[in-house]
Every structure is written in structure tokens, then in C-alpha cells.
Amino acid sequence: MDFWFFLIQVLNGVQYGLLLFLVASGLTLIFGIMGIINLAHGAFYMLGAYLAYWLARTTGSLSAAVLLSLPIAAAIGYAIEALLVRTLYRRDHLDQVLLTYGLILIFNEATRMTWGADVHGVPVPEALNWSIKLTDTLSYPAYRLMLSGVCAVLAVGMYLVISRTRFGMWVRAGASNRDMVAALGINVKLLFGVVFAIGAALAGLAGAISTPITSVAPGMGDSVLILCFVVVVIGGVGSIKGAFLGAMLIGLADTFGKVFVPDFASFTVYGVMAAVLLWKPRGLFA
Amino acid sequence: MNTVLPRRLTIALLLLLAGLALFPAWGPLAFAAKYTFLLQKLTGIMILAILALSLDLLVGVAGLVSLGHAAFFGLGGYMLALLSPQYEAASLWVALPATMGAVALAALVVGFLAIRTAGIYFIMVTLAFGQMGYYFFNDSKLAGGSDGAYIYVKPTVEAFGTTLVNLESKQAFFFVVLGCLVAVYLLLRVVLASPFGRVLAAIGVNEGRVRGLGFDPAVYKLVAFALAGALAGLAGFLAATQYGFVSPAMLGWHQSGHVLVMVILGGMGTLFGPILGAFILELAHFGLEAVTEHWLLPMGMLVIAIVLALPKGVAGLLLQWCGKKGDGE
Numbered sequence: 001m002d003f004w005f006f007l008i009q010v011l012n013g014v015q016y017g018l019l020l021f022l023v024a025s026g027l028t029l030i031f032g033i034m035g036i037i038n039l040a041h042g043a044f045y046m047l048g049a050y051l052a053y054w055l056a057r058t059t060g061s062l063s064a065a066v067l068l069s070l071p072i073a074a075a076i077g078y079a080i081e082a083l084l085v086r087t088l089y090r091r092d093h094l095d096q097v098l099l100t101y102g103l104i105l106i107f108n109e110a111t112r113m114t115w116g117a118d119v120h121g122v123p124v125p126e127a128l129n130w131s132i133k134l135t136d137t138l139s140y141p142a143y144r145l146m147l148s149g150v151c152a153v154l155a156v157g158m159y160l161v162i163s164r165t166r167f168g169m170w171v172r173a174g175a176s177n178r179d180m181v182a183a184l185g186i187n188v189k190l191l192f193g194v195v196f197a198i199g200a201a202l203a204g205l206a207g208a209i210s211t212p213i214t215s216v217a218p219g220m221g222d223s224v225l226i227l228c229f230v231v232v233v234i235g236g237v238g239s240i241k242g243a244f245l246g247a248m249l250i251g252l253a254d255t256f257g258k259v260f261v262p263d264f265a266s267f268t269v270y271g272v273m274a275a276v277l278l279w280k281p282r283g284l285f286a
Numbered sequence: 287m288n289t290v291l292p293r294r295l296t297i298a299l300l301l302l303l304a305g306l307a308l309f310p311a312w313g314p315l316a317f318a319a320k321y322t323f324l325l326q327k328l329t330g331i332m333i334l335a336i337l338a339l340s341l342d343l344l345v346g347v348a349g350l351v352s353l354g355h356a357a358f359f360g361l362g363g364y365m366l367a368l369l370s371p372q373y374e375a376a377s378l379w380v381a382l383p384a385t386m387g388a389v390a391l392a393a394l395v396v397g398f399l400a401i402r403t404a405g406i407y408f409i410m411v412t413l414a415f416g417q418m419g420y421y422f423f424n425d426s427k428l429a430g431g432s433d434g435a436y437i438y439v440k441p442t443v444e445a446f447g448t449t450l451v452n453l454e455s456k457q458a459f460f461f462v463v464l465g466c467l468v469a470v471y472l473l474l475r476v477v478l479a480s481p482f483g484r485v486l487a488a489i490g491v492n493e494g495r496v497r498g499l500g501f502d503p504a505v506y507k508l509v510a511f512a513l514a515g516a517l518a519g520l521a522g523f524l525a526a527t528q529y530g531f532v533s534p535a536m537l538g539w540h541q542s543g544h545v546l547v548m549v550i551l552g553g554m555g556t557l558f559g560p561i562l563g564a565f566i567l568e569l570a571h572f573g574l575e576a577v578t579e580h581w582l583l584p585m586g587m588l589v590i591a592i593v594l595a596l597p598k599g600v601a602g603l604l605l606q607w608c609g610k611k612g613d614g615e
Binding site for chain 2: 031037084087088091093094095097098099101102103104105106108109110112113222226229230233237263264266267270271273274277278281282283
């Protein structure tokens, strides 16, 4: 194990963690503010990936496709919140689980009907289709670096919005006591809808920009969803900071697990989660 | 927690049960060539109903939402596969108690760690342990890895050298599973009516007050977790016997989620609800699949429609129809 190999694994782990953070941050906000366990969150990731695949083929540019898929994912997210999720705020958590489970089935089947059951790939854009040479044998693809960069910028942007703006203040207040926020005259309905739409857009964005490094297939959101729940719970539900730390932890644990214990790679992620929860039963930041 | 059902509902459920028990009599007339297939289908649904029943004790009664319950189901199946000699039959008298004992032990260990958490954290910890079980059987060479393992000969049920029930007979196995379903249902009814069950149900409603009354909720939750695990192990044992095959998918979170949907859809905490949920979900799957290959789409709509229309599941609707006299509260 030399330094450069180690560095590549760290970069991969961080990149995977940042991607997970994009999806998990929406999930943790939606749970923290609205109290909704949104199983359909992974479906937005899948939707983003399919939209990017489809739009990249029609427009011929992946960046255009990613930018176009953002508002579409946000609009679909807002519509789902307004039409379905809104009716269940006063109901048991498990009713919401069931509703969003039904949504997963519909999303998975609808994508299969629209784009077929085949596995699709999206080529890396020409401008980024090169690698940085580290040693004679090892190099690192530029697209992955760009991916990490975009995610990192978004993470910082999200931090600034949530900690410095009035909207961010509502979000933080909503996460700690939503009844009080409503009593103070904030339009909670609108706030919920917007947070849900932003969460959907972030998950969709993560799906869209990751298409060149993964394959686009029906049900691709399910495994991401489970990992993001792991991230959210490790970090502490409702905490953006926790989601970031959890995402990094899981990204690195997964990457290094695959390198060091390939036979039990999937085991490592759940092992880390069980260990964290047995140490801190309510996550790292809750 | 109502332990006495309204009389009209009891009669309706008994009629349904009778219809199911008499299926070997009317099935061949109604379905002719498809009868054997349907008999096996119904047997499989009843096994899932046992699994859903065991989960209801945790989710509906004790308020412990487990998303890893299928791990105990799969472990039960794998125990039979490991206990069966390669080309010979295992004895049910040895294999079944060994299976249920081992699964109960596993559930005790997992439960001991998991009940330290609550709410969504409990959901996630059970998910984590379930997935660990899945990857354990998927990645290790213990029982065929990701290919799964076959059970070539079904267990024998013998006493003093004579065979009591031949499990190779699909009809006999149907009745064995039906008997298990009824027995598990009655067992859980008795448990719920017992002082233990009353405390457990109280924990599901307000754990703090139960602690205030001087009970230790952890002990009750742990015993419930082990009991539910052992019953899930029974269901897994039956499933492995029926299909003669076990695979890691039996333990995965898809299976856990599927059973959880049966419980919520049917009506949590009612015991008969999850059984109905299992039948409704599986028969809807079966019926929709025959009509369209895109059966998941109407299935998703059905699930959403039931959530929006029936806040307390199918059982809630039935209890409302039949009036809640005899509720006992």
C-alpha cells in the first residue's frame, strides 16, 4: 500500500461520501422538519439519473441535461408533497412509510415503462474525459474530481443558506419545533413544500451528475436510499452537520472496506452504523 | 388493545378460515388444472401470514418497528438447510425445536443491542442487523453463498417408526401450515391477554408511564423480540420445507419491508389484520401479474389508495363495520 494508492482511495471515499451527502441532506431535512420518513427519496435520485440520461441523448450535452433535470425533479417533488404527503402530516409515521413505499413501486415501474428495463450508460463529457497522472501506473479521472468539487460547493452553499439566511433560519427553527414556527406566523405549508422540492432536486442532481460513473437502471435508487438512511441515522436525524459527517464516514468505510476486506465489503457499512448507534443511540449530533 | 373481537367479525373470520380449510375440497372443482398451483400459492401466503403475525407483536403491540425481521425468517430457513443431511431427511422433532431455539437465541442477542435505541433509530438498527445477516449468508461459503442452498428431502414427522404426516404431500403440507397459522394466532391472542401482553401493549402506548409503574420495559421488549424472532424462524422453517431451497434474499430488507407493508396495510396490533394484509397483498400481486407485466404500477396505486382511505388498515375498516361492541375497554 503506497501513498498514491491510498490517496486515490481517500479521494474515491470522499467523492462517494459527498454524493451520498447530497441525497442524505434532503432526507434528513425532510424528516427533521416534517417528520416524514420519505422512502421515495431514492426514487428522486433514480429520476435524476434517468432524466440526465434521456436529456443528454436528446440535447447532446450532459451539463444541459443536468441543469434541465433539476427543475423537473423539484417540480415533481413539490407536486408529490402537495398532492399526497400533505394529507398525512397528522397521521402515524408508518402510514407515511406505506405511502412512500407505494410511490417507490410506481416510480420504479414508470421508469421501466418509459425507458425500458435495460441498463443504460452515459459517456463522460469530452471536456472532462482525461485523467491526472499520479505515478507511472496510477491516475485519477478528472470527472470524479469535478464531481467532488460540485458536491463540495453545494455542501458549502447549503451550509451558508441554512446558517446565514432567513429561509435557513425557518428551516432550522422548523427542525427543532415546527408547531412553534407555525405559531410565529411562518407559512409552514409553503416551507414544507419548498423543503421537499429542494430535497428532491438535490437527490435528482446527485443522480444526474453521477450517471457517467454508474449505470442507470431501474431500482437504482433503492440501495442509495438505504445507505442514505444509514448516513442520516449515524449523523442524528435532522442534523445537516451530522449528515455530512455520516456521509463521509460511510463513503470512506465503503471504499476502504472494498479494498481491505472485499469479501465483507457490504458488511463494513452496517457494522459502522451498528457500532455508532450502540455507542450513541441517537446518532452523533442529536 | 382489544383482545375480544366483535361477534360479527369473529363469525366472518371463521367463515373465511373455513373456506380456506376446505379449499382442497372446492378448489379442484373451481380451478381444475390450476388447483395444485393455487394450493401451493395459498400455502406460501399462509407462511408469509405467520411471518406478518410475528412482526405484528413487535410493530403493532410493542411499538417496535423492525425493518430486519426477515433476517429471522431467513435464519429459520437456513437452519433447516444446515440441519438436513445432504440426501436424507431430517427429523422434524429435532430440526424444528433446534431451529426455533437457535433463532430465538439470535433474536435475543440482536434484541439486547437493538432495544437500546427507539423510534427511527430502532428501525435503522434492525435494518443494519438484518443486512448483516443477509451479507453473512451471501458472502460466506457456509451454505452456498449467494447461490443459496437446496434441501433435497423434506423433514419426516415420525412417531415410533410410523410416519404421522408426509410433508412431501402438498395437501398434507397445506394443512400443516394452516394448523401452524391458527396455532400462532391463538398463541399470540393468549399472550396478549396475559399480564405480560398487557404490559407489552402498554409499552407500545406509553413507555414512560410503564416504567413509572415499576416495570422494566427492556425485559418485556426483549422477551417479545425473542418470541417474535422464534415465530419468524418457524415461518422460515416452513418456507424452506415448502420450496426446498433457501437463498440470502430471504433475509434481505426487501423481504422485511414487504412483511412490514402487510402488517401496516392489514391493520397494526389487531393480529387478524396482518393475516388479511398478507392475503390481500399476495393475491393482488398474483392477480395483477396475470393481467399486466407492469403490475407494480397498479400495486403501488393500490397501496397508496389504502393508506389514504383507511387510516387504520383493512382491520380498522372491518372493526368499524362490525361495531366495536365487546371491545372490553
